[in-house]
Amino acid sequence: MTPEFVLTPAAAHAVYRRLLHHIKPYWRMFAFSISGMVIFAATEPLFAALMKPLIDGSFVERDIDMVRMMPLLLIGLFLVRGIAGFINTYFLSWVGRRVVADLRAQMFAHLLRAPTRYFDQHGAGHLLAKLTYNVENVANAATSAVTTLVRDGFTVLGLMAFMLYLNAGLSVIFLIIGPVMAGAVKYATKRFRRHSRRIQDRIGDLTQVAQEAIDAQRLVKAFGGQLREATRFNAINEKTRVLQMKMIATEAASVPLVQLISAAAIAVVVYLSTMQGLKENISVGTFMSFVVAMGLLLPPVKRLTSVNAQLQRGIIAAESLFELLDADEEDDRGTRVLTRAAGQIDYRGVSHSYATDKLPAIQDLNLHIAPGEKVALVGRSGSGKSTIASLLPRFYDASAGEILLDNIPIRELTLASLRAQISLVSQEVVLFNDSIANNIGYGCAIPPTLAALKQVAASAHALEFIEALPQGFDTVIGDRGVMLSGGQRQRLAIARAMLKDAPILILDEATSALDTEAERHIQAALNELMTQRTTLMIAHRLSTIEHADRILVLHDGRIVEQGRHAELLALGGYYARLHHLGI
Ligand SMILES: Nc1ncnc2c1ncn2[C@@H]1O[C@H](COP(=O)(O)OP(=O)(O)O)[C@@H](O)[C@H]1O
Numbered sequence: 011m012t013p014e015f016v017l018t019p020a021a022a023h024a025v026y027r028r029l030l031h032h033i034k035p036y037w038r039m040f041a042f043s044i045s046g047m048v049i050f051a052a053t054e055p056l057f058a059a060l061m062k063p064l065i066d067g068s069f070v071e072r073d074i075d076m077v078r079m080m081p082l083l084l085i086g087l088f089l090v091r092g093i094a095g096f097i098n099t100y101f102l103s104w105v106g107r108r109v110v111a112d113l114r115a116q117m118f119a120h121l122l123r124a125p126t127r128y129f130d131q132h133g134a135g136h137l138l139a140k141l142t143y144n145v146e147n148v149a150n151a152a153t154s155a156v157t158t159l160v161r162d163g164f165t166v167l168g169l170m171a172f173m174l175y176l177n178a179g180l181s182v183i184f185l186i187i188g189p190v191m192a193g194a195v196k197y198a199t200k201r202f203r204r205h206s207r208r209i210q211d212r213i214g215d216l217t218q219v220a221q222e223a224i225d226a227q228r229l230v231k232a233f234g235g236q237l238r239e240a241t242r243f244n245a246i247n248e249k250t251r252v253l254q255m256k257m258i259a260t261e262a263a264s265v266p267l268v269q270l271i272s273a274a275a276i277a278v279v280v281y282l283s284t285m286q287g288l289k290e291n292i293s294v295g296t297f298m299s300f301v302v303a304m305g306l307l308l309p310p311v312k313r314l315t316s317v318n319a320q321l322q323r324g325i326i327a328a329e330s331l332f333e334l335l336d337a338d339e340e341d342d343r344g345t346r347v348l349t350r351a352a353g354q355i356d357y358r359g360v361s362h363s364y365a366t367d368k369l370p371a372i373q374d375l376n377l378h379i380a381p382g383e384k385v386a387l388v389g390r391s392g393s394g395k396s397t398i399a400s401l402l403p404r405f406y407d408a409s410a411g412e413i414l415l416d417n418i419p420i421r422e423l424t425l426a427s428l429r430a431q432i433s434l435v436s437q438e439v440v441l442f443n444d445s446i447a448n449n450i451g452y453g454c455a456i457p458p459t460l461a462a463l464k465q466v467a468a469s470a471h472a473l474e475f476i477e478a479l480p481q482g483f484d485t486v487i488g489d490r491g492v493m494l495s496g497g498q499r500q501r502l503a504i505a506r507a508m509l510k511d512a513p514i515l516i517l518d519e520a521t522s523a524l525d526t527e528a529e530r531h532i533q534a535a536l537n538e539l540m541t542q543r544t545t546l547m548i549a550h551r552l553s554t555i556e557h558a559d560r561i562l563v564l565h566d567g568r569i570v571e572q573g574r575h576a577e578l579l580a581l582g583g584y585y586a587r588l589h590h591l592g593i
């Protein structure tokens with residue numbers, strides 16, 4: 011969650027400038043829209059100006075030409091105003107939607123390149139809120155704020171100029187009142203910014219909680235967690251509502267306040283002008299023009315005062331988007347490329363801590379794995395097995411030490427080339443809501459042929475159940491594969507790894523979702539897969555790793571024993587104890 015602090019004006023400026031930078035490619039459309047706004051704004055003083063000939067000419071002097079002209083002029087004026095208004099709205103929205111789409115695309119692309127750490131630190135719900143709610147806020151705020159600033163700004167200027175032209179003495183009163191209004195607006199601005207940021211964070215919390223509950227709906231049912239989830243959700247929902255009301259209260263209070271100030275100004279003007287009118291005999295038309303201009307002045311002034319609320323919302327939202335866009339990407343500075351590794355892996359003095367204030371997950375690990383060797387990692391949960399496996403594809407960069415692949419430090423390889431060498435099957439099977447064929451062929455540049463799919467499916471002992479499905483390989487398996495059993499999902503993941511045919515295989519409790527029967531089946535397939543590959547296997551059942559070339563026993567992030575099954579048993583240490591536990 012973003013820490014709470016108030017944005018300095020300089021920081022706010024930087025955000026404006028960055029947003030402008032995103033608008034830059036579309037400056038023609040933007041300029042077109044602005045011209046619409048300016049023309050629209052010009053019609054307001056023109057309308058006020060029409061009052062003078064309308065009243066003096068038509069009603070007072072009964073000039074027949076003027077009587078005929080007036081309706082046409084009025085219609086003409088509103089026609090121009092209508093067209094200008096359309097141009098303004100349409101093209102500004104056009105630019106706004108473009109910028110939103112651009113920002114979304116950039117953010118999504120950035121997310122795909124963000125390091126694993128970033129996802130560990132930011133909840134999925136918060137990231138989703140950025141991509142949906144916050145981006146929309148930027149667009150809405152920017153478009154309406156620009157419209158108000160330019161269109162209403164010009165309207166106010168035009169009307170004031172017109173009034174000044176009509177009667178300079180009276181108009182001065184507005185110039186005195188101006189700073190008072192500005193003060194009120196400045197006060198409101200601060201509050202808006204604070205509330206906006208809080209609201210935005212709450213919306214992030216809201217999506218986070220909702221998303222968790224949706225993902226865990228079975229768990230919620232099974233453990234009767236409905237009340238807990240509802241309470242959690244409602245608390246945030248209520249907090250958001252209260253904050254929103256605070257913001258609305260500020261907005262609602264500031265508008266009438268400014269109106270009151272301006273109404274006072276108008277009252278003074280009306281009083282002064284009637285007094286003056288008595289003395290100088292101002293025409294009825296001139297007086298009407300002046301009063302109409304003043305009346306027209308109020309709505310844009312009112313909007314100009316609430317433009318802050320919008321701007322602040324937009325800035326806060328934009329800031330959160332830029333936070334994502336500025337986040338570090340995965341470090342991919344390596345330049346060396348391996349076409350197909352032989353598969354020699356070395357860990358040299360590798361230690362890794364997930365956070366500086368946490369105990370290291372692995373400590374001073376030295377490990378040499380020969381090409382084609384099958385190494386098993388065992389140890390209690392939390393002993394660091396998965397961490398060792400995650401460091402190899404550089405999901406995390408080790409805090410200390412070096413890892414080499416075929417004697418090349420893995421940091422010197424491009425990430426793409428490094429990861430192309432590794433097939434990974436982990437405990438949590440990740441499947442997309444897509445067809446079985448696309449799930450198995452995920453990551454293949456060219457979609458695999460049916461024959462190739464069948465072959466890997468057969469090796470992964472998945473062909474039988476796939477062919478029993480009504481649409482076979484074209485069956486869409488639902489969100490994360492809900493239509494399949496855990497074992498079936500895991501066999502698809504194994505088939506996917508087989509199809510990738512990489513020289514290094516990482517199996518992180520890959521068969522944990524299978525029953526003993528299925529595991530025995532698939533073990534044969536895995537054994538076959540492993541023969542030509544360097545394999546790092548982490549198993550929850552010791553029976554599946556008895557045939558490994560070497561077994562490493564981990565305890566608190568250190569290798570405490572290593573050797574073959576029989577040797578380790580004979581040693582009577584950690585491994586023997588694990589074995590006697592019957593796992
Ligand atoms: N993404 C992570 N962020 C912070 N700590 C983690 C993360 N993953 C694992 N850990 C911690 O690192 C230690 C080793 O975890 P792990 O390698 O997953 O163990 P194993 O796979 O042997 O069960 C544990 O104490 C765990 O809490």
Ligand SMILES: [Mg+2]
Nearest residue numbers: 395396397518
């Ligand atoms: Mg693990």
